[in-house]
């Protein structure tokens with residue numbers, strides 16, 4: 001009897017979520033083309049009345065699952081038109097190949113058109129790097145769901161993919177296989193000390209390379225395909241090797257020598273032991289657990305745990321099987337810290353005191369344990385569910401879903417929660433935040449039917465590419481990670 005009651009309640013929550021999601025649909029010339037970020041009339045909209053590419057991902061996936069592929073197709077077609085196709089001479093204009101952070105419908109003289117924001121209007125003028133990567137992942141999800149390659153094979157789409165690959169694979173001022181990016185270029189779109197090579201973007205880059213590889217027609221694109229094939233194994237090896245932290249690796253880093261010059265260096269990035277919070281990590285890392293570091297660069301190893309990067313590394317198969325299991329073990333063993341009373345923290349731990357002031361620039365929205373600075377974001381639930389299902393630990397997703405179910409509807413679907421346990425509705429959180437609603441629905445669907453995982457997940461890299469990765473000289477021989 002109790003079970004039946006529970007079931008009814010869950011159904012009621014899902015029904016309410018669906019109604020709220022439908023209200024968020026954005027129409028352009030009479031066609032549904034996306035969802036707005038939040039439908040909260042109680043606060044000033046700012047740009048929350050726009051359709052954000054990253055926010056739309058969870059809506060799109062649930063639409064694909066529920067047979068509303070038309071909305072996703074419209075979205076892909078319209079956003080593709082917003083992508084700049086020509087070389088840009090004006091440095092204040094978006095570069096060729098970028099996909100905007102968001103767009104809105106504007107009416108001028110009775111005529112509707114779409115206005116994109118590539119960061120030129122955004123707070124702090126942050127450029128989105130993740131949009132073009134999520135866009136490719138969505139196109140692939142559309143193809144997987146509909147089994148219809150023809151959209152991706154259209155010349156405009158082939159050009160779109162190619163231009164994104166060109167901007168991502170262009171030579172830069174560093175010699176890593178990872179992507180060098182500014183701060184605030186992804187879900188964390190405010191200064192939080194993640195410039196350089198932040199995990200979230202590296203993982204999305206990896207997944208987008210794989211998706212592009214599947215969808216690009218070789219004819220006319222051989223050069224890009226070859227560039228992808230060269231980059232993928234190096235990127236994969238680099239992240240598996242240099243971002244990985246577990247107790248073995250921590251021990252190795254703890255005894256690193258510094259100031260090594262030349263080819264035989266082991267401490268490649270010259271990490272200074274004093275920069276790592278060893279004693280906290282020694283206590284916090286479970287014996288069998290591990291995770292990918294937030295960032296790796298010159299004398300920099302950001303040991304914060306970032307949820308999107310770690311969960312997506314499991315989903316995209318960037319993490320090895322062993323690493324994926326270890327990440328989930330960490331989440332399970334450190335549940336109170338990482339999940340607490342609302343799944344789940346965007347990063348952990350928070351930057352506090354002087355570090356908070358220097359790194360965030362005294363951002364009042366990112367005070368410790370709030371918003372991006374270790375706040376809890378319900379949208380992450382779908383990634384947690386997908387990663388749990390993929391690693392054979394669906395009970396973790398079920399537990400998370402149960403926690404969320406008890407609060408989200410009553411709290412009116414907040415954007416984020418604050419506090420060490422995630423018990424406080426975010427200080428400046430919008431209500432009826434679309435990706436909170438869609439993330440919840442998506443997590444439920446992934447739990448009900450694991451086959452939906454194929455929309456976002458990848459299998460192992462083909463063996464011929466792995467062997468290329470092994471040819472790559474991995475000089476940090478102190479790690480237990482195998483490729």
Ligand code: GLC
Nearest residue numbers: 037052054055186187188189
């Ligand atoms: C905030 C978030 C960003 C999100 C946007 C719209 O700026 O940091 O990730 O895309 O809100 O919801």
